[in-house]
Amino acid sequence: MFPAGQTSPAAQGVWADIVGQKPTVDMLSRLAAGDPRQLAQSWLICGPPGSGRSNMARAFAAALECPDHGCGRCDACRHILAGTHPDVTVLATDRVTIGIDQVRDLIATSEQTPSTAPWRVIIVEDVDRMLERTTNVLLKEIEEPSEHTIWMLCAPSAQDVLPTIRSRCRIVNLAVPSNAAVADFLTRSAGVEPKIAQRAARLAEGHIGVAKLYATQDQVMADRDELIVGVLNLAKASDAVLLAGRLIDDANAQAQRDVEARVAAEESDFRRINGLAEKDRIPPALRGAFNAIGKKDEVRRRATRRSRDVLDRALNSVASVYRDVAVLQNNAEDAVGLINLENRAAITELSVRLDRAGAVRRLEEIGTARRRLFGNGNPTLVFEALFCALIP
Known part of the structure; x- marks a missing residue:
């Protein structure tokens, strides 16, 4: 037997870092090794955020291109997983x-x-971010791909994609990885201590990328802990305003750190690809392309987008509080457990102060805040309004 969600040795190779998706890995492995004439050429890979749908697509692509169907060691596998293979875009x-x-x-x-x-x-990735007219441009290619072309579209769910697209694709649905599978992945791949891995997996609620952030970046975990305590201590409007301000500042700081690290990595890759050492001057012919990587407007735009992602994660964390409240109110802790175990006493007290309708209403307020945030609402105003609505 293998740990929950882990694949057997025969299904490792390019699949080694796919977490909690053994049935899907087994199916795609068989297809990659089978008769290419029987292979669908248009795929829709669906799974909630953090389930690894993009990684699944890359691994499937590597298994299709590899002479050994996904060994993980050959040039084809290594280049595809690194994003540098000429035939995989x-x-x-x-x-x-x-x-x-x-x-x-x-x-x-x-x-x-x-x-x-x-x-x-x-x-x-994220084909659900296409507007309808853009999707219509793609439709004919999905319906009748070129002879040697395979399309792999990724989205949170099939319902997030237009019916005209999903009806022409073979759909693969990914599961939410179990906490045990995510913790095992963090321990194996990142060398995280088991106790830290288990806590990160629990708080991430099946989101592999977020779990890795919590397990490897102390400041990200500290920011989450501070947010949860702040939500549980909301008592008056001034608390809501202060908490919203701290959250926005933390999100902007994390976004800036992330974007700066990404730009540094891209600049390093640019130098490596062009045979330049770290201290070498950029030749005039390459200077425009190099400078475009760290262009101020582009960095600012990416930081804004990244900040929205951090705030969306914060909304998930806030929602976990009221999810735990509902679990206690319905005597379901033994069945599904609590996410915020470290705050159990405060959540228990809140579950007594709120009635069931109050817990549900606060989850609805969080949904409203998410729609406002991604409708380009002012983040500070969105969270001030939300935190005021959460006050018991």
């Missing part, structure tokens, strides 16, 4: 929507014959 965006010109470029790429591999694979 990944469209990821940190914008609110995927642009129509980006999709047209993808279509042009998809019609080219693969240069070194059996397939040209096009992976589109």
